[in-house]
Amino acid sequence: MRIFISYARSVAPDKAVALQVAMGLQPVHAVFVDPGELRNGWAERVASELQQAEIVIVLLSPAAVQSEVVTAEVAQAVQTDGPLLIPVRLAYTAPFPYPLNHWLEHRACLTWQTPDDTGRLLEALHRVLVAGTLPLVDDALVATSTTVQTVLPSPIPNAALELPDGTMDPQSAFYVVRPADALALQIIQRQGVTLTIKAPRQMGKSSLLLRVAKAATAHDKRVALLDFQLIDSAALASAEVFLRQFCAWLSYQLKIPDQVADYWQLPLGNIQRCTAYVEDHLLPTLGQPLVLAIDEADKLFDSSFRSDFFGMLRGWHNRRQAHSIWRQLDLVLVTSTEPYQLVANLNQSPFNVGQVVDLEDFTLAQVSDLNARHKHPFTRADEGRLITLLGGQPYLVRQALYIVASGRLTSATLFTSASDERGPFGDHLRHHLLRLQNSDELVAGLHEVLKQQRCSDEHTFFRLRGAGLVKRAGKTVIPRCQLYADFFQAYLTSPPIPLSQKAERGNKTRPASGTAEALSGRELDVLDLLADGLSNAQIAERLVISVGTVNTHLNTLYGKLGVNSRTAAVRQAQQLGLV
Numbered sequence: 001m002r003i004f005i006s007y008a009r010s011v012a013p014d015k016a017v018a019l020q021v022a023m024g025l026q027p028v029h030a031v032f033v034d035p036g037e038l039r040n041g042w043a044e045r046v047a048s049e050l051q052q053a054e055i056v057i058v059l060l061s062p063a064a065v066q067s068e069v070v071t072a073e074v075a076q077a078v079q080t081d082g083p084l085l086i087p088v089r090l091a092y093t094a095p096f097p098y099p100l101n102h103w104l105e106h107r108a109c110l111t112w113q114t115p116d117d118t119g120r121l122l123e124a125l126h127r128v129l130v131a132g133t134l135p136l137v138d139d140a141l142v143a144t145s146t147t148v149q150t151v152l153p154s155p156i157p158n159a160a161l162e163l164p165d166g167t168m169d170p171q172s173a174f175y176v177v178r179p180a181d182a183l184a185l186q187i188i189q190r191q192g193v194t195l196t197i198k199a200p201r202q203m204g205k206s207s208l209l210l211r212v213a214k215a216a217t218a219h220d221k222r223v224a225l226l227d228f229q230l231i232d233s234a235a236l237a238s239a240e241v242f243l244r245q246f247c248a249w250l251s252y253q254l255k256i257p258d259q260v261a262d263y264w265q266l267p268l269g270n271i272q273r274c275t276a277y278v279e280d281h282l283l284p285t286l287g288q289p290l291v292l293a294i295d296e297a298d299k300l301f302d303s304s305f306r307s308d309f310f311g312m313l314r315g316w317h318n319r320r321q322a323h324s325i326w327r328q329l330d331l332v333l334v335t336s337t338e339p340y341q342l343v344a345n346l347n348q349s350p351f352n353v354g355q356v357v358d359l360e361d362f363t364l365a366q367v368s369d370l371n372a373r374h375k376h377p378f379t380r381a382d383e384g385r386l387i388t389l390l391g392g393q394p395y396l397v398r399q400a401l402y403i404v405a406s407g408r409l410t411s412a413t414l415f416t417s418a419s420d421e422r423g424p425f426g427d428h429l430r431h432h433l434l435r436l437q438n439s440d441e442l443v444a445g446l447h448e449v450l451k452q453q454r455c456s457d458e459h460t461f462f463r464l465r466g467a468g469l470v471k472r473a474g475k476t477v478i479p480r481c482q483l484y485a486d487f488f489q490a491y492l493t494s495p496p497i498p499l500s501q502k503a504e505r506g507n508k509t510r511p512a513s514g515t516a517e518a519l520s521g522r523e524l525d526v527l528d529l530l531a532d533g534l535s536n537a538q539i540a541e542r543l544v545i546s547v548g549t550v551n552t553h554l555n556t557l558y559g560k561l562g563v564n565s566r567t568a569a570v571r572q573a574q575q576l577g578l579v
Contacts, residue, residue: 001029001129004053004083006073007090008064009036009430010422017090017112017121018059024122026545029055029129035542038421038430038491041528043437050076055129056083060109061090065097066165068431078103079232086128088112088121097165102230108134161374161406164398168207170214174373174398175207176366180357184208185215187355191289192320192327194354197334200468200480202395203359205334206295212332213293221289221330224253228299239305243274250278250292256285271312278316283325293332298466301337311348336466361392370401377404382411389418391481393468396425419486429487432469436492439463443492446470449477450489519560524578526553531570531579 003025007018015036022031032049034042050056056077064070077085087109096104110128112121128134160173168175180197187195195212197205213223226249235242244260251258263277283290300306313333319326331350343349362370364387371378378386378401390396403424404411417423421430436442445460446469453476455461461477464470469488471480479485519527529539536554540547558564561572573579 001054002049002052003029003031003055003057004050004073005031005033005057005059006050006064006070006077007033007059008061008067008070008427009034010426011061011063013115014059014061014064014090017118020118021057021059021122021125024118025125025129036422037542038433043433046434047437051082053077053083055086057086057088057125059088059090059112060096060100060104061092062094064090065092065100066163067427069427069434071100072431072434074100074103075229084132084134086110086125086134098167099227099229110134161402164395164402166206167210168204170207170211174370176204176362176370176394178204178360178366180359181208181211183355184212184357188212188216188221188291188330188332189219192330194317194331194350195333196351196354196356197332197359198336198351198356199359200336200466202393202468203336203361204394205336205359208357208359209293209295209332209334213291216291216330221291222254222286223291223293224250225293225295226250226253227295229296231299236300236303239303239308240270242303242305242309243270247274247277250282254282254286254290256282271308275312275315278329279319279323279325283328286328289328289330291330291332293334295334297333297335298337307343307345307348310343310350311345313350314343314348314353317350317353336468338462338466362387362394362397363392367392367397370397374401374405377401378411382415385415389415389482391471391483393481396428396481396483399425399428418483419490421491425483429483432467432484433491435467442467446488446492449479450485450492453478519557519578523553523557523560526550527557527569527573528579530554530557530566531573 003022005018005022007014009015018033022033025031032053034046050073056073058064058070058074058077060070074085077083085107087104087107089109089111091113095101110121110124112118162168162172162174184195184197187193197208197212199205209225213225216223226246231242231245235245244264247260247263248258250256251260259281260277263273263281266273266276268276297310300309303309313331316326316329317331320329331354333350335351343351346352364383367387368380368383371383386397386400390400400414403409404414409417409424414424418425419429420426436446441457441460442463445455445457445464449455449464449470455464455470455477461470465472469480469484470477479488526539529542534542536547536550540550554566554569557569561569561576563569563572570579
């Protein structure tokens with residue numbers, strides 16, 4: 001079996017446990033553990049291994065449940081019909097945060113509390129792999145207390161601090177009210193409105209949406225909040241499946257009897273059935289104004305029916321003029337994508353009607369205010385440096401303030417290690433690098449921005465801006481902030497290989513000249529690391545194999561390449577185009 005182990009990189013004991021589990025399973029299974037080092041091809045390798053995995057073991061420690069990378073890996077595993085997901089609570093007993101709780105709360109979890117549990121964890125994993133499913137209850141592992149130490153010291157206990165872990169509570173003492181808030185809260189008090197909240201990733205859109213939902217409830221409106229990031233791949237592949245689930249989801253949220261099956265018997269198209277379901281069943285049954293709030297609307301970006309769905313919402317907006325029942329419906333849409341990318345015909349788009357609210361980065365005054373709420377972990381001069389480094393990006397500003405205010409790092413250390421792959425923003429930066437690898441166009445576009453301060457393809461620019469990576473500065477296009485400029489200059493310095501060449505390289509197991517025997521995938525892995533100058537011990541650690549196995553692979557490589565040394569093997573591989 002192909003097994004992928006997901007864990008919080010650069011954190012102890014997460015990495016040690018991941019490597020021990022891999023070594024324990026590897027004699028029988030092909031196990032991949034991300035070594036956590038951002039070398040060439042790292043993102044592609046991780047994505048490829050995850051896509052091919054039959055089993056995904058996710059180690060869920062206090063650090064892992066806050067990791068953007070781990071969350072993305074869990075999302076990919078649960079939203080496809082592919083791998084079996086095996087959650088392991090790693091010295092973590094608290095409830096999972098959102099959205100992990102949605103995916104994991106009804107799944108059985110294996111547990112690990114101390115190094116003494118590693119052997120029992122391996123035994124439990126072997127049983128699960130043989131059975132092909134998780135038991136309802138796992139009593140083989142007994143929880144004991146332990147302390148998790150990370151690369152960063154544990155935070156100093158402070159009840160006033162809040163971990164910057166995504167959507168904020170509307171009552172949070174650290175919520176920064178921006179001009180967009182007042183506008184959105186004013187609009188939702190009206191009846192029959194369409195409101196779009198637009199901004200790049202991690203700007204606070206979902207947090208503002210919660211405030212809007214709370215304000216709507218205070219004005220006697222019912223709210224159905226649908227987070228589209230929870231939609232699985234099966235629904236995204238079929239308009240009918242998606243629309244039926246959409247109607248059922250609304251019924252469930254509003255606690256109204258589900259009559260979707262009856263309406264899908266009507267001799268109408270799927271859009272008409274969905275519209276009839278809302279007009280003839282949901283709104284009359286509800287009997288009061290309804291706010292339909294859709295978060296992460298961008299999830300439909302790659303679906304074939306996105307224009308039809310958003311065109312339907314535009315139709316609902318237009319129907320308010322002629323049908324009074326539709327004036328009972330408010331639409332609140334959250335997106336980081338430009339409207340024209342979601343709907344080709346802007347006359348059918350719900351994103352350019354009603355009121356559009358754009359969220360802006362924090363200003364220096366807002367950063368200063370937030371610094372004061374954290375009891376001034378940064379000096380006045382450092383506040384300006386923070387703006388320069390992070391560009392006022394709300395999530396990163398909050399993360400920086402939390403790290404320093406909690407005593408995990410000094411402000412000086414944060415600034416000097418900011419763009420390091422294992423630094424305070426390492427998980428966030430690694431997540432961006434993983435997301436980019438899915439698109440050669442985005443990699444090429446960001447490379448152009450870094451080298452030439454322009455992005456010649458407007459479509460690519462808007463996608464990079466929606467991801468929160470770039471911005472316009474006059475007639476130029478530049479990285480969103482200095483942190484991104486420094487990091488991507490270091491780890492995205494070469495133009496992407498064209499897809500045709502990638503496929504050729506990925507499938508290459510034999511030199512073009514045909515003078516050497518075919519190399520296996522693992523032999524190519526060893527050869528790549530050999531060319532990078534790694535020692536046998538380093539190769540063993542990277543590939544989670546023994547040094548003896550590395551020696552065996554090297555001897556086989558020497559024979560196939562017709563050489564008798566490491567240097568000669570690398571030279572011959574370069575001549576044959578293997579590295």
